[in-house]
Amino acid sequence: MKLKTALMATALAGVGFAAQAQEVTVMSWGGAYTKSQVEAYHKPFTAETGIKVNSVDADNPATPIKAQVEAGNVSIDVADVEFSDAVRLCDEGLLETIDVSMLPAAPDGTPATEDFIEGALQDCAVANIVWSTVMAYNSENVDGTPTSIADFFDTEKFPGKRGLRKSAKATLEMALMADGVPAGEVYDVLETDEGIDRAFAKLDTIKDDIVWWEAGAQPPQLLADGEVVMSTAYNGRIFNAAVGEDQPLEIVWDGQILDFDLFVVPKGAPNKDAAMKFIAFSTDTQRLADQASWISYGPARKSSGDLVGLYSDGKTEMAPHMPTAAKNLENALVNNFEFWVDMDAELNERFNAWLAQ
Template identity: 60%
Template sequence: MKIVKPSSLLIAGLAAIGLTTAAHAADTITVVSWGGAYTNSQVKAYHEPWMAKTGNKINSEDYNGGLAEVRAQVEAGNVTWDLIDVELADAVRGCDEGILETLPLEELPAGADGTPAKDDFIAGTLHECAVGEIVWSTVYAYDKTKVAAAPTSLGDFFDLAKIPGKRGLRKTPKVNLEWALMADGVPADKVYEVLATPEGVDRAFAKLDTIKGDVVWWEAGAQPPQLLADGEVVMTSAYNGRLFNAIVNEKKPFDIVWDGQVWDIDLWVMPKGTKNKAAAWDFVKFSTDTQRLADQAKYISYGPVRKSSFAKVLPEMQPHMPTAPANFKNPLQNDFGFWADYGDELNERFNAWLAG
């Protein structure tokens, strides 16, 4: 039998096909988050190990929250983001609007101890279009070198006579209105009941009026520690993870006041129409397993949403978690349903108040 050797052209063609197949085997997804220490914790705990395991690539982008860009991409039929880290109210609203993909939650891996995912995730952290990652808090901090009497309560944040100086607040009604009512004497478990009334809203804005002239407004999570470091404010609201990074890693002379902390969760969502749905979902399953959530807590003081992850969090990190007993004495859980219902009108009122 005559053996025909393949031509060099055929070999080159086969090689090209092989290279093309290899190239298509690797996916690239765009993952959008909040930047700074938080995104860095995700890169170390989620991105790098997933890329090493799968050979896929991640483009990491930062944003300042909200659904405006997601909505614009979906409506234009030009979705360039594959996964977005969002707050719970936005996850619920986006799902209701139909601009987010529904997710096959039954495919999430069981916990390391064998507990099914639906029982391993803390109640309220799995949603039709979203998978929770971390528990975080908005707290306030002060520069210990700039105050004579250290603040200890939420009331002290609003007391310009006791502690003079500029305050930093995020440029949004969320948290500010809740804090205003709590500082005005409303118990944590009554805040949303009061805020759901016109009188409660008026009361909250009246309390904010008492410090309005001394507020420096911030919009990005990196700003509050910088405002403190630059001496532009003596105290400021901030995400607890940003403060942990400044205090522990950068050795800044800041201290956190946990009284009245408003705690929340962050979740992964997928815009409707992403072209990389399979790879993005694989990343979600990987990044929210027991070990990866515990790994993230090595880098930042946000608590994992899986129960099976807690035992794997480093002991030295546990006191920095929002849910540590000493920090969780007077907390308020952000009511995503309230903000889904009242967010638009309160944003409108807040913007008008700012302009007034």
């Protein structure tokens, strides 16, 4: 009887330890963005559930998913990825499907399916933010005031190096807008061979002045250090440097390219149940509004908008800094996700060949 009791006590202790040791590994982009997620999602999720969150970063969290799933050695439970990568990975069978019925309703009872903005819910992904690629400059290193995406390509009017993401996506669209293509016509032009040639021809005009970046933390640093006078960048990273770190950096919203970031769960994630709990928790109305107090990315839920208030400094109103603010949308382009799902491989192959020339 004593042995049986001892075995039962050991078993119960094991169950308790397993529950206590439950964890989830979340991969994101690093820097100010990961910090916003740690503060708004990770810490309160652990406090409420007891599930530990392991935070890891990558230059692009979509990149390791394919290799891990195909190798049958998945260490990521949740990844924060761009829209076109979420759709592509889902189409390739590399992600778990997500049951949107698990997502909590808005505070007024509106179902999640009606509360998320259009496009934010996909078969294998749930959006958390709306962000944008913008051009930015260091006001101490530029004579005059750049006001348009065309100024980014005008090295006579604004001499100096330019920072550009080492990727075809967003780079080609901005080149076309700088060359006079209206935002609403960019993808019609880019779907033609002549349009692609036109974009690369525009890039040729500044090729010798480009400093390429790959990680989101790089553009603010390049601008602050004076290595470039202008750079494309993620709007939240520039906001963090300008407002959070008091750097003399300014955003030009003309020609911004809007995009989603979404949470996905790689196929075979070791902690799938905990991953789904994390996504449901982190994309509720309050949590998305809370993240917007740490970085200037728009919440993916409609009901979060009215809850977005001050930056974590307690004095800066966040609304004017959002890419979705009316004034900032005057000449904005929404990323055509379907276009990049179809054309990503082809255009990046052309882009890499152009780089090597």
